[in-house]
Amino acid sequence: FYLTPPQVNSILKANEYSFKVPEFDGKNVSSVLGFDSNQLPANAPIEDRRSAATCLQTRGMLLGVFDGHAGCACAQAVSERLFYYIAVSLLPHETLLEIENAVESGRALLPILQWHKHPNDYFSKEASKLYFNSLRTYWQELIDLNSGETTDVKEALINAFKRLDNDISLEAQVGDPNSFLNYLVLRVAFSGATACVAHVDGVDLHVANTGDSRAMLGVQEEDGSWSAVNLSYDHNAQNEHEVERVKMEHPKSEGKSLVKQDRLLGLLMPFRAFGDVKFKWSIELQKRVVESGPDQLNDNEYTKFIPPNYHTPPYLTAEPEVIHHKLRPQDKFLVLATDGLWETMHRQDVARIVGEYLTGVHHQQPIAVGGYKVTLGQMHGLLTERRARISSVFEDQNAATHLIRHAVGNNEFGTVDHERLSKMLSLPEELARMYRDDITIIVVQFNSHVVGACQNEE
């Protein structure tokens, strides 16, 4: 079975999405030029989710990737809800009051987020009322708490993550009279999702990460080469600090059973996640909820199964680690991606491929000799280099697609091998997951001019 290049392209491009920050008066005043995103499923249906939105009541842009496990319900819910929690956490007291008053008196609500969605990225209509009520409760509490201090982004991100996870847990415990919703909130709680979210506002870049997705900054060195800077820590067994943290939180007696085969309690790869109440609730709570829950839940072996050596829950948290980075002109782009990408590619290669792609696409200015002294040989070298760059970039208009093409199709020499690409993409559904994971990528491109200007102001 063989896929032609156009067939390969149609598969790779099915989920690609690009957003360019609109210009005002021919000027883009945002530090973000735009972003490209894409997903390639391995699971059917895909368990990864992505979100991107512009905050309308505060400045800044939110971008995130979510890697679900044990189903996609939790990742879906987080992808819909988390940015609202973050946005609300960032809102000043007056705005929160204004919003609350509007809801109270039935007036039109101030829009909080402008979403940038691919047609395949959907929101659940049935749960929106439920989700809204939980969110409203959150901001009412924030209004009551009114600390009077200006909101710290890092704190806001942590609060939002924790609050959402808490709400997911509570909603499952309380249940819902509507049987569909009741089952939905339970599926959300019993499945899990990691989240890696970036908040960009001017030169301030915050990355909040829970789990093993990753954020990476692409930096162009003075000599034009590309290097990668990590803006998140993976929460898994490979991270010593993370293993240490888990061990600190539980009695020494559990030391050996906590991490087995590089998994939490021998079961879970990420050490932090949304949902996954099986690793958070007490055994009694789990049993009660499952028993009183709908039949589908009861029939599910996974939900009924209690992890071994389950003594001192919770074992899992959704609390993110937040890294703050001040953007510099040499910081050209940010890559957010689920572990499907990082399993196959080294970050250094990711930086190089995306960097060369972006400069190739956007900086392929026509050459003019003008008054310069250029020899035929120099010109020839320059032109052949430009041509080589164009030919590999030629097929993709989207940096995320380009990266996926490399991630799936790279041969041992680091170049895309069409035959390999064709094979990997034509794997039957049941085999695909054995050779690759779901891949979700967002590539955010920064506006170096704006970044440079902001830097000078400060």
Next chain:
Amino acid sequence: AARMFLRLLSDVRWRAANPRWRRMTCSRRSTSSTAEPHPVSLPAQAQVVICGGGIMGTSVAYHLSKLGWKDIVLLEQGRLAAGTTRFCAGIVSTARPVAIELKMADYSNKLYQQLEQETGIKTGYMKTGSISLAQTQDRLISLKRIASSLNVMGIPCEIITPKQVAQLHPLINIHDLVGAMYVPGDALVSSADVSLALATAASWNGVQIHERTSVSHVLVQKGRVTGVETDRGHISCQYFVNCAGQWAYELGLSGEEHVSIPVHACEHFYLLTYPLKEPLASSIPTIVDPDGRIYIRNWQGGILSGGFEKNPKPLFTEGRNQLEIQNLQEDWDHFEPLLSALLRRMPGLEALQIMQLVNCPETFTPDMRCIMGESPTVRGYFVLTGMNSAGISYGGGAGKLLAEWMVNGYPSENVWPLDLKRFGTLQSSRTFLRHRVMEVMPLICDLKVPRWDFQTGRQLRTSPLYDRLDAQGARWMEKHGFERVKYFVPPGKDLLDLDQSKTFYKPDWFDIVGSEVKCCKEAVCVIDMSSFTKFEISSTGDQALESLQYLFSNDLDVPVGHVVHTGMLNEKGGYENDCSIARLNKRSFFMISPTDQQVHCWSWLKNRLPSDSNLTMEDVTWKYTALNLIGPRAVDVLSELSYAPITPEHFPSLFCKEMSVGYANGIRVMSITHTGEPGFMLYIPIEYALHVYNEVMNMGQKYGIRNAGYYALRSLRIEKFFAFWGQDLDAFTTPMECGREFQVKLEKEMEFIGQEALLEQKQNGVYKRFTMFILEDHDTDMDLWPWWGEPIFRNGRYVGKTTSSAYSYTLERHVCLGFVQHFDEKTGEELVVTTDFINHGEYEIDIAGQRFQAKAKLYPFSSLFTHRRRKDEKDEMELSGYQGE
């Protein structure tokens, strides 16, 4: 007038003295700098108005004034020689594959050489010679073919080894070369200065030159030019010459009466460098590396190198007009493949410093040949443009031919390959032109093997049977926009293989065509020949017959139902057209001509038929589908389908009857096949075409019928010594010269065009004779195949060239047709060619430098074929035919 002339002259001199005009400068001249007042106002009238002050316009003006026409006005919208002429590379190269182009280039070279002496204006003429490189054996073959034709023209030329190349040009990397062609007489000029010198000489002869004057449109009355409208006023004139280069198309469409001039511009790039450390000698030969798609010449001690890339950039498709070619961008990324080729050819140039990449648009035509001649729709409207980036090479010769054409009514050479009338409005679609020139520009460097076809702009005109034939394996070629079958690939043959049949040797369709020929000889074949041009001429009284008797050389006053083969001759007795005319009834005639005669023949007849409302001529080409049933069993198929007696007693050769075929009525059946084989042409109203075709194929099954294509037809007609117009016959060939006196009504002493010339030839003899050659020691499998244009040698001396050739499956030999001349051994003077002269000589045909013995014949092998015929059939042969390939 004399005062005016002096002022103009000083104007030209001023420019000639301005250093910016002296040579190609590296920075484009700004137009704002010199807005000098117009020296004189426009005259109210002139005999000739020429539009365009490039090399073409100035050359036409120069030659017209030399021929004695003085009342000429040349208008240039910008400045003289400021367009493509100014920016072009200035290479005068005679190495051209088409004979007429070769002659034009040779004349140009000689003209430019003496121009400086004639005018006192420095033209930068430098005889450097040129070397055309071959990276492959096939390329070397094509160079050898050109070398053969250059040599017999008396132009020095030799095929040299790579080592000799290195001796002639020290910078060249010769490692990938297999050989080269050296033409020592080729030259370099400063093209703008040549143009200015021509303009200066013309103005001395009285030609008025006005710059910054643009023609808005041409005025036409009753199909004749009456004047031009310009932005500076009106000029009445009898003749208008459109030399507007890339703007010729737009200008042609600007008036009320449209003149279709199918040209389109593409961007063309070349590079200029600073001088080498050791500046190149000014005599260093120009290098043409067609496999690398580049040319390289010396330019002020550095180099000038450009080329013809595979992916050209057409421009001005939407017809944007602008005064001069300005501000076209350099595109280095586009130039990269050519730069790579340059550095591969001359690796030592790496350190050479770039001065500029020049973007100079060039004008291209749909068939890679330039366009000249009179408009078929507007008399007095002449055109010279579309030089396919060889404007400097052709400029002198083309201007001379056009001037002769205007002054004498005809040029001194056969220019049909360049005649505007080879095109019609069908080649004037902007989309067609845009797509076609993108193919034509790379073709300039591509290897052209026998029987190559254009790939773009296809499937424009098709027969209603196109899809049916295509589904049966038809392979197509195109003529005048019409798709015609070459041959049918039998089921099961490897198709990919056949598409790569591009070779100078035996092609892979050899056996396929062989079996089609065999079927024509032994059973019956059907060939779709719908592309033929078909006219109907009729009148209320005898006007049609009377007019046609004057216009055609054969006697058309034949009984109704007869078909006559006849020439349409010019005053010199030459063939303007060769056709078959059926007398449908007393007052109407059905005329069949070659495909590409549609425009030329129509305008020739229109201009000569009396404007009598009782006499009508209609182009019915599109109304009929033509099927040629060839073979001994054609008669059986047709009689079963028509229930009419069509045995030779009832339906002898050269007859035409309207009859029914299957259910369809009104089919014009003619007992001719254009090959000398027995059979019939069926002219079918198009709505019946599919029905008749199906009936013929079904009925023919039991007689072994099959489809055939034009390659089979060509083999059949050439082995029967049938000449056809456009290839063997042209306006410079008379019936006397090709053994067709029997097709001329000389004895009847009825007046017709060309009669006088023919009578004179009959008395004095002919100076060339159409002859058939059978190659003797030619190995079909191993040797290069003849094509056309191969020199013919008699007793070791050059006597002429072949005009067409084909493999005869019957003779199992190659047959070439061509003309033999008789040059005096001492003076080179042309002498009368007698039958004796033809018959007593040892002949050789030169194919790419290799000579093959050939047997000359003046009559076909009738005996060889007759025994294959059925006994009851008389030995009748049509002695005419044309396929219009």
